[in-house]
Amino acid sequence: MIAVLPFAFDYSVVSEHSGELLRGLLLTVEVAACGFALAAVLGLPLALAGRSRTPLLRIPATMWIALARGVPLLIVIFWLYYAAAQEGLFSLTAFIAGMLSLGLTGSGYMAEIYRSALSAVPTGQFESAAAIGLSRAQAFRVVILPQALRTAIPPAMNTFVMLLKGATLLSVIGLADMFYAAKLVAVNEFKPFELYTAAAVLVIAVTLVAAIGSGLVERRLSKGVRR
């Protein structure tokens, strides 16, 4: 296969720099995981506020979700990293800026996922929880939420994969992640084809692992309902 390609693929340059690439990959996964955790934590109160009857909670939550889903990630990154610093609001390290931008963008998606998962729980569950004397908070915590979370897992993993792919963008603000290392070596050694191919393979490998992992988690969580 390789032999028929009209050019030579120089493996040595990839293997020489594999240490940097893998270290960077760890950072990519780390920042994506932190961002996803932030999104998962922010998403639930957002979803609840979006379902609230008081406009005081509902309207800000709806606007937040629209903002998080409507503004491209790259602009959020630039905004947090350059624009906010210019106004002296705060100045962030690349890692924190990256984590925040992934988390804020992801929170809108996670809120939508929680919302649809919550509304997928049959109303009978609320009613029977009330009938056996559970308070609203208890019913939510022990009856509704566990069922909703199960529905939320597969789309949440999609969001994680989305954030993981978005994390490659963080190299533009100089986060020394996998893709930053690939770009650096590509320029220094003038081997962009080899390095970008390696980067692509790594990204696909990680997203595939995440997809397989989500399948396993989903099976584990649906144990109670599987026939």
Add this chain to the structure above:
Amino acid sequence: MTTLFAALDFGPVWEMRSELLKGIGNMALIAVVSFALAIVGGLLLAGMRQSRSRPIAWGGFLLIQFLRGIALYVLLLWMFFGLASAGGFQFQPIPAGILALSLLNSAYLAEIFRAGYEAVPTGQKEAAMACGLPRRTWFFRIHLPQVTQITLPAMGNVFVDIIKDTSILSAIGVTELLRESQRWAQFYQLPFEFYTAAALIYLAIVTLVTFGWRRLERRAGRHLQTQATVRRSRSLLFGIGARSETAPAP
């Protein structure tokens, strides 16, 4: 708070409006062309997956997994810089961007089309056959309209994603909205103003497209609407100016 933002100067943003508009124009062009190509690609990939020939179906499956797994930014740099250095094949920025966007999104659309194709109840086909309709009539008059209706909401999400992802093309020098904003933010040393403006413009465009798409969805599903929902939808914001056909009460 007021002293903090006292130094804000949106004047240059307004002065550069024609440049930003040019960026928006490029963005619209790229997004629409990529979406159209992605639909074609998505139909092809979905067809491959449905194929009776094992190797073709597997090829389709692998292609979809591969395209769904790769990040747009990585694919863009690979195509634009990697291929150029390896094969001496140099893309122009805009074609490279359109190709990358449509390739990645065709995989998403393929999955959407497949799900939509399978979501139509088999009874529909059986009923059509029982009525003696030819297969072609069944497909175009019975099946396709229902598939369209099921898949439209998800397709709208993909379109919005494409619009947002055009911002990533700035990395290979496509002069779309973000690239223009970046350029003038650096020129005037006003990143806050230009990036905020860009964010708001993106938000406005995405909101508008979402509203427009909802209307399209409603139109595709209008045969399912009750009289009440039809009347309500006419009175919404985008129902302004709609013809007021008052149907006689049943």
